[in-house]
Structure formats: structure tokens, C-alpha cells
Amino acid sequence: MMPFEKSEYLQRLAKVKESMSAKGIDVLLVTNPANMCYLTGYDAWSFYVHQVVVVALDDEMPRFIGRYMDAFCGAVKTTWLAKDHVHAYSDDHVQSLVKHPMDYMAKLLAELGYGDKTIGVEMDSYYFTAMAYERLRIGLPGAKLVNGDLIVNWVKIIKSDGEIELMRRAGKIVAKAMSAGAEAFKAGVRQCDVAAAITQAQIQGTEEFGGDYTAIVPLMPYGETAGAPHLTWDESRYTDNTSMYIEIAGAYKRYHCPMARTACLGKPSPEIERVAQITIEGLNAALDTVKPGVTCEEVEGAWRKTIAKYGVEKESRIGYSTGLAYQPDWGEHTASLRPGDKTVLQPNMTFHCIPGMYFDDFGVSISQCFRVTETGHEKMSQFPFELIVKK
Amino acid sequence: MMPFEKSEYLQRLAKVKESMSAKGIDVLLVTNPANMCYLTGYDAWSFYVHQVVVVALDDEMPRFIGRYMDAFCGAVKTTWLAKDHVHAYSDDHVQSLVKHPMDYMAKLLAELGYGDKTIGVEMDSYYFTAMAYERLRIGLPGAKLVNGDLIVNWVKIIKSDGEIELMRRAGKIVAKAMSAGAEAFKAGVRQCDVAAAITQAQIQGTEEFGGDYTAIVPLMPYGETAGAPHLTWDESRYTDNTSMYIEIAGAYKRYHCPMARTACLGKPSPEIERVAQITIEGLNAALDTVKPGVTCEEVEGAWRKTIAKYGVEKESRIGYSTGLAYQPDWGEHTASLRPGDKTVLQPNMTFHCIPGMYFDDFGVSISQCFRVTETGHEKMSQFPFELIVKK
Numbered sequence: 001m002m003p004f005e006k007s008e009y010l011q012r013l014a015k016v017k018e019s020m021s022a023k024g025i026d027v028l029l030v031t032n033p034a035n036m037c038y039l040t041g042y043d044a045w046s047f048y049v050h051q052v053v054v055v056a057l058d059d060e061m062p063r064f065i066g067r068y069m070d071a072f073c074g075a076v077k078t079t080w081l082a083k084d085h086v087h088a089y090s091d092d093h094v095q096s097l098v099k100h101p102m103d104y105m106a107k108l109l110a111e112l113g114y115g116d117k118t119i120g121v122e123m124d125s126y127y128f129t130a131m132a133y134e135r136l137r138i139g140l141p142g143a144k145l146v147n148g149d150l151i152v153n154w155v156k157i158i159k160s161d162g163e164i165e166l167m168r169r170a171g172k173i174v175a176k177a178m179s180a181g182a183e184a185f186k187a188g189v190r191q192c193d194v195a196a197a198i199t200q201a202q203i204q205g206t207e208e209f210g211g212d213y214t215a216i217v218p219l220m221p222y223g224e225t226a227g228a229p230h231l232t233w234d235e236s237r238y239t240d241n242t243s244m245y246i247e248i249a250g251a252y253k254r255y256h257c258p259m260a261r262t263a264c265l266g267k268p269s270p271e272i273e274r275v276a277q278i279t280i281e282g283l284n285a286a287l288d289t290v291k292p293g294v295t296c297e298e299v300e301g302a303w304r305k306t307i308a309k310y311g312v313e314k315e316s317r318i319g320y321s322t323g324l325a326y327q328p329d330w331g332e333h334t335a336s337l338r339p340g341d342k343t344v345l346q347p348n349m350t351f352h353c354i355p356g357m358y359f360d361d362f363g364v365s366i367s368q369c370f371r372v373t374e375t376g377h378e379k380m381s382q383f384p385f386e387l388i389v390k391k
Numbered sequence: 392m393m394p395f396e397k398s399e400y401l402q403r404l405a406k407v408k409e410s411m412s413a414k415g416i417d418v419l420l421v422t423n424p425a426n427m428c429y430l431t432g433y434d435a436w437s438f439y440v441h442q443v444v445v446v447a448l449d450d451e452m453p454r455f456i457g458r459y460m461d462a463f464c465g466a467v468k469t470t471w472l473a474k475d476h477v478h479a480y481s482d483d484h485v486q487s488l489v490k491h492p493m494d495y496m497a498k499l500l501a502e503l504g505y506g507d508k509t510i511g512v513e514m515d516s517y518y519f520t521a522m523a524y525e526r527l528r529i530g531l532p533g534a535k536l537v538n539g540d541l542i543v544n545w546v547k548i549i550k551s552d553g554e555i556e557l558m559r560r561a562g563k564i565v566a567k568a569m570s571a572g573a574e575a576f577k578a579g580v581r582q583c584d585v586a587a588a589i590t591q592a593q594i595q596g597t598e599e600f601g602g603d604y605t606a607i608v609p610l611m612p613y614g615e616t617a618g619a620p621h622l623t624w625d626e627s628r629y630t631d632n633t634s635m636y637i638e639i640a641g642a643y644k645r646y647h648c649p650m651a652r653t654a655c656l657g658k659p660s661p662e663i664e665r666v667a668q669i670t671i672e673g674l675n676a677a678l679d680t681v682k683p684g685v686t687c688e689e690v691e692g693a694w695r696k697t698i699a700k701y702g703v704e705k706e707s708r709i710g711y712s713t714g715l716a717y718q719p720d721w722g723e724h725t726a727s728l729r730p731g732d733k734t735v736l737q738p739n740m741t742f743h744c745i746p747g748m749y750f751d752d753f754g755v756s757i758s759q760c761f762r763v764t765e766t767g768h769e770k771m772s773q774f775p776f777e778l779i780v781k782k
Contacts, residue, residue: 001616043623044619044621044622044623045607045608045610045621045622045623046621047719048517048607048719048720048722068707069619069620069621069707069747069749070619070620070621072751073616073618073619073749073751074616074619074621074622077616077619078616078619078622090706091706091707091708092729092730092731094707094708095727098731123520123522123525124491124520124521124522124523125520126439126517126518126520127517127719128520128521129514129515129516129517129519129520129521130512130514130515130520130521130523131514131515131538131540132515132521133521133524134514147522149522190601191601192594192595192601192602192603193595193601195594195604196590196591196592196593196594196595197591199587199590199591199594200587200590200591201587202587203583203586203587203590204583204584205583205626210581210582210583210584210625210626211583212583212623212624213586213608213623216439217436217604219436221465225392225464225469227464228435228460228461228464228465228468228469229460229461230435230436230437230460230461230465231435231465231469232434232435232436232603233601233603234392234601234644235596235600235601315459315481315482316460316485317482317483317485320486327719328436328438328439328518328718328719329439331439331486336485336486336487338482338483340483340489356460358460358464360463360464
């Protein structure tokens with residue numbers, strides 16, 4: 001069921017261990033579901049309970065520790081881990097006021113001989129809660145807990161050719177989903193019906209490649225709140241001479257290709273037209289800068305310089321590393337395209353460049369997911385850089 | 392845009408403050424997105440960055456603190472909060488290696504005069520990371536940080552009549568979505584196509600009520616891994632004489648009505664038939680027990696006693712409180728239907744009773760979302776208690 005050969009997982013693991021060694025970390029507790037999947041192939045919606053992948057320098061194989069109902073059918077059958085490297089806590093630990101899963105994990109880690117080691121934890125990872133950290137600290141008094149956040153993420157930032165191929169397929173899916181949304185978007189139609197058309201297309205995928213769920217649901221703020229980029233939809237109906245901001249992705253085997261566009265019902269206002277033209281010119285300038293050796297802030301600088309010609313500024317970053325992801329974000333939390341980010345671009349890094357312009361009563365975004373190639377960039381999806389205009 | 396009158400939000404807030412007072416908490420930092428929505432009406436997919444709703448005993452109105460692009464168009468326009476109770480950190484705090492949003496929040500809380508107060512934090516809430524906790528502790532050295540987890544959740548456990556009505560609508564949507572899934576499930580069809588049909592129905596909703604996204608994507612483990620309840624789907628095709636475990640929900644304005652069923656292609660195996668019959672008898676026994684005054688463990692006890700007649704046991708809990716939810720879980724993390732849970736049922740509590748039976752190579756579940764009424768229970772959705780059999 002895994003999308004990659006075992007050898008690729010072993011290569012990933014070797015890079016993670018190299019980084020752990022450099023930081024003096026003996027054992028890394030991986031709690032970010034995307035990182036768990038990246039190292040073991042484990043892919044299930046079980047991250048709503050505490051679960052961990054343990055990477056130890058002294059063990060060739062990682063361990064999975066999770067809930068009983070996820071471990072022995074799910075983790076054993078769907079990953080490359082051996083049964084003796086899969087561990088489970090009993091169900092009375094789940095969302096209990098009495099027992100905490102991390103108490104079980106701490107005890108197990110001590111039994112495995114890690115009770116006096118330097119243990120890295122993903123301090124700012126979504127599913128590693130403050131309580132999880134507290135219980136580990138109490139349960140492992142002899143261990144040194146240190147911040148191991150983003151160790152796996154920084155390995156993930158350079159994709160293998162196999163990963164790139166999955167993202168290209170996601171790119172085909174997102175183009176189809178954006179077309180489905182544009183097609184459905186009409187005056188008199190309910191917002192939920194457009195969301196349903198987009199989601200149907202995302203999950204159905206193409207004839208060749210079935211779609212996966214995306215780490216963010218369709219964002220489609222509309223009308224007066226179209227400048228609030230993270231609103232979703234409701235059941236109200238679209239009216240003429242309005243605009244919608246759409247940000248979606250295609251996903252294939254958890255790999256994402258995001259895309260944003262702005263759609264107008266009727267002739268766009270001069271202001272939207274103007275912002276769209278500036279955005280497209282700035283986006284192209286940013287993309288033209290991309291090649292190995294250039295820094296993230298230089299890419300953003302090309303955008304910034306271009307839009308400044310028109311007296312426009314944008315506060316927020318214009319992009320981020322993307323790829324393998326689970327709810328709630330398809331960003332990888334490593335490099336961002338923004339001032340001060342000195343990350344040097346390398347081949348097979350993948351970014352979503354999304355220079356969103358958000359105003360009080362409208363938002364414009366025309367975005368592109370790209371790969372850094374040996375000499376420039378590859379667009380991971382094909383969709384025209386223009387406003388979607390429905391007459 | 393809010394689904395409730397301001398007066399209902401004020402009532403909720405009063406109950407939360409009562410609980411805070413009883414626990415000696417002056418200020419509660421609410422980070423669970425469902426709890427943030429419950430108190431303010433804020434509904435956006437922005438919980439992938441750090442954000443907080445501040446409830447202070449000395450202030451009638453909560454405060455929203457979030458990212459700039461979410462605060463002034465989204466939070467101001469879509470909640471009942473006044474503009475002076477909405478605060479934003481600049482974008483260079485987002486997923487940055489240098490600045491952390493909680494540093495901004497700590498500084499703001501100190502400026503508001505809360506630097507020496509007892510501050511409750513939701514210690515085991517999904518989006519309150521270990522790092523968020525650390526930064527708050529460092530940024531508020533004079534404050535006493537205490538565990539305020541589940542304070543809002545325990546208020547939420549009893550729904551208003553308005554909330555119940557939203558759940559009934561979600562119940563109509565989930566029945567439609569389950570029918571769509573059953574209809575699409577055929578030999579030769581790809582798993583992703585069934586997932587697409589279910590999701591389309593979930594989000595389209597009914598003619599009257601548009602659907603919302605659900606806090607968990609369709610869970611639909613199939614074939615050899617149908618006993619791993621949290622697997623999703625892939626692009627492979629169904630074959631005859633196999634079974635699938637389906638767990639989905641309908642959602643309406645973020646309120647959920649979950650439902651699980653087992654579907655078979657061709658005549659079910661005698662073993663699946665037997666487990667289904669036992670499950671239905673046990674589920675009915677549990678539901679028959681439900682009324683105000685009964686405890687959660689008594690409900691589970693009725694199930695346990697029934698299935699024991701057939702020599703069957705189930706380790707995991709058979710249900711949990713449900714309602715307003717965001718990714719990754721529609722459970723409320725308060726009461727569970729399991730041994731030891733002495734929560735006393737009260738009118739307008741709502742549960743998903745899901746006695747899932749998971750085996751090495753198949754899973755059976757027939758579930759029911761219910762409301763506790765004055766005298767018994769109300770089924771929040773209508774769908775027959777039986778195996779879905781496709782000939």
C-alpha cells in the first residue's frame with residue numbers, strides 16, 4: 001500500500017538520523033502525521049489521538065506507538081515496520097480524564113532503554129500538545145527533552161523524483177478541480193454547491209489518478225468578506241457583479257499541489273482588474289528569479305520590487321514549501337518566500353507561491369506551485385494566470 | 392453570519408465564567424477552534440496558525456488574537472466582537488524560526504493587566520502546542536498558568552434547542568451522504584469515486600440545508616484492512632464478495648451528526664452477519680437505557696451485557712459526546728460511553744454511539760447519533776440498522 005519502495009524510506013531515515021546526530025539527539029519522537037507518514041508510510045486519520053513514531057539512532061527500524069485499534073491492523077498491515085516495532089496503548093487512555101497516552105509512551109521508552117537519553121520532541125507540531133509534553137517530562141525524569149521540531153521537515157524540503165511525480169499528478173487534479181469550481185460558479189447558485197463540485201473533482205481525481213483529501217478544505221470567501229482568505233462557504237446564493245477568492249489543492253497519495261485564483265461574476269471592477277494585473281506581473285517576476293543558488297528572500301524581493309512600481313505593498317509572505325501534508329496545513333513550516341528568509345533554493349524543492357492581496361472588501365490571488373529545477377522552475381500545474389470571469 | 396443570536400453567545404460565556412470562577416481562573420485562553428467558534432461565532436480555517444480567544448472575568452466581551460489577515464476582515468466582520476477586542480500579530484510571526492505568535496500574545500496579555508493573574512490554558516487541545524505553552528510561560532513570568540482544558544467542552548456538552556436543530560439538519564445530510572455512498576459502492580468502481588460521491592453529498596447537503604465540511608473525512612477501510620477503522624481510501628477498485636466499513640458525518644454550520652455502517656458486495660459472510668446481528672441487538676439495548684439520570688457507564692453496560700450472551704467482548708469505548716467540531720475530531724473529549732465514566736445523562740446531551748467491532752480482516756459498525764430527551768432518546772438521523780448489502 002506504500003507509494004514508495006522501502007529503500008526510499010530508509011534513505012529518508014538516514015538523513016533524519018544524520019540531522020539528529022548533528023544536534024546530539026539520541027531519540028526523536030515524531031508526532032506530525034506528515035512526518036510519521038514520510039518515515040513509515042503510515043497513512044490514517046488517527047492523529048486525533050496521541051500517537052508517535054520513534055526514531056532512535058541505535059535502531060534500524062522506527063517504532064509506531066498508537067491506539068490499539070490503529071496499531072495491529074492499520075500500522076502493521078500498511079507500513080514497512082515489523083510487528084515487534086508496533087506498540088499500542090489500551091483504549092481507556094483515549095480522551096480520558098484519568099489515563100494519558102503519553103504515560104504509556106514514557107514507560108515504554110524507559111523500558112526500551114531510552115530513559116536517560118537526549119530525546120527530541122516536535123515542540124511546535126500541531127498534534128504535540130502542551131499536556132503531551134508535560135506527561136513526557138514527568139514520565140521520563142532522567143531524560144533530557146530537547147526541541148527536535150522541523151528536523152524531519154527540513155529533510156522533506158528536497159523531494160525525490162518519485163515525490164515530484166506524485167505532485168505532478170496532484171497538479172493535474174487541482175487544475176480539474178479549479179475548472180469544476182469555475183464552471184459551477186454562477187449567480188443564483190449556492191456557495192455549498194460550488195464547494196461540493198470542487199471537492200467532488202478533488203477526490204475523484206482524473207481517470208488515471210484518484211484524488212486524495214486535501215489538508216485544507218476549499219477556501220472560498222465571497223462578496224464583502226472576500227478579503228478574509230480563510231473563510232469557507234455557507235448556503236447563501238451568489239449574486240451578479242461580485243467576486244470570490246478560491247484557494248484549493250489537488251492531493252495524490254497525500255502530496256499536494258495548491259492553487260489560488262479569483263473569480264468574478266460579471267465584469268470585474270477596475271480595482272480588481274488592476275490588482276490582478278499587478279499580481280500577475282509580480283508573480284511572473286518572482287518565478288523568473290527561481291533557480292538553484294537564489295535565496296527565498298530574493299524571490300520575494302523580485303515580487304516586492306515589481307509591485308512597488310505601482311505603489312502597492314504586501315505585508316504577508318508570498319509563499320512556502322509544500323508537499324506531503326495532513327490537516328490542517330499543506331505548508332511544511334520550513335522555508336517561506338519572505339524578507340529575511342535566507343534559505344538557498346536547491347533542485348527539487350517545491351513551493352506554493354501565493355501572493356494574495358487582501359483588502360477590506362475583496363481579495364485577489366493568482367498563485368503557482370513550482371519545483372526548483374537545475375536551471376529555473378517547473379510549474380506543477382497548468383492553469384492560466386488571469387481572473388476567472390463568468391459573464 | 393452567525394448561526395445564533397448574540398444572547399446565546401452571552402449565555403454560553405456566562406456558564407464558562409462560572410466554571411472559571413469555581414476553579415479560581417481569572418483569564419482563560421481558548422485555543423480549540425470549536426470552542427473559539429462556540430463563544431464568538433468565529434468560523435474560519437485559520438487554526439493552522441496560532442490564535443486565541445481570551446475570556447477574562449473582568450471583561451464582558453472576549454478578545455480574538457490572531458494573524459493580521461484573519462483578524463480585521465474575518466474576525467471583525469463575522470463575529471459579535473467589537474473591533475477593539477480584535478488583535479493581530481504581524482505576518483513575520485507565522486511559521487517563523489525567529490518570532491513566535493505567543494510572544495506577541497504574552498506581551499498583549501501583560502499590557503491588558505493580566506500579567507499577574509491565574510491564566511487557564513487548554514493543555515490537551517489540538518492546536519495548543521508544547522511550544523505555545525513554553526513561550527507563554529516565558530512571556531508571562533508573573534502569571535500562574537493552570538490547566539483550563541475542557542472548561543468550554545463541559546459547557547458545550549448540553550446543547551441549546553437551537554443547536555439541536557442544527558444537528559437534526561446535519562442528520563438529514565448524513566443520511567443522504569450514506570445513501571450516496573451505498574449507491575456508488577459497486578464492484579469495479581474505484582474507492583476514490585465512492586469517496587467523491589459521499590463528499591459531494593455531504594457538502595451539497597439537502598435542498599433546504601447546505602452542507603459544511605466534516606471534522607473527519609470519510610473513513611472507509613475495505614477488504615483486508617476493513618478492521619483498521621481510521622484508514623481512508625485509495626484509487627484501487629472494489630471486487631465482489633468483500634466488505635467496507637464506512638464512518639462519515641453530516642455537518643451543518645459546524646454541527647455534526649456522525650454515522651457508521653458496514654457495506655458488503657455480494658452475500659455477507661456468516662461471520663459478518665453474526666457480528667452485525669449482535670451489534671444491532673447491543674446497540675438497541677444501549678439506546679433503550681438512555682434517559683436523564685442514567686450514567687454513561689450504565690449505557691455501555693447494557694451493550695456489554697448483551698454481547699456477552701454471545702461470548703463477544705469489545706475493548707474500546709462505544710461512544711462519545713459530539714456536536715460543534717473542527718478537524719481532526721468530531722468528538723468533544725468530555726463524556727465517553729465506557730466503564731468508569733460516571734457522567735450523568737441530562738436532556739440535550741448528544742452522543743455518537745458507535746459500537747465498532749474491529750477484527751484482523753473485517754470491521755462491523757452500525758452506529759447512531761442520539762439526543763437525550765426528557766424521557767429517553769431521539770435519533771438524530773434516520774437510517775436502518777442493518778448491513779448495506781449490494782448484490
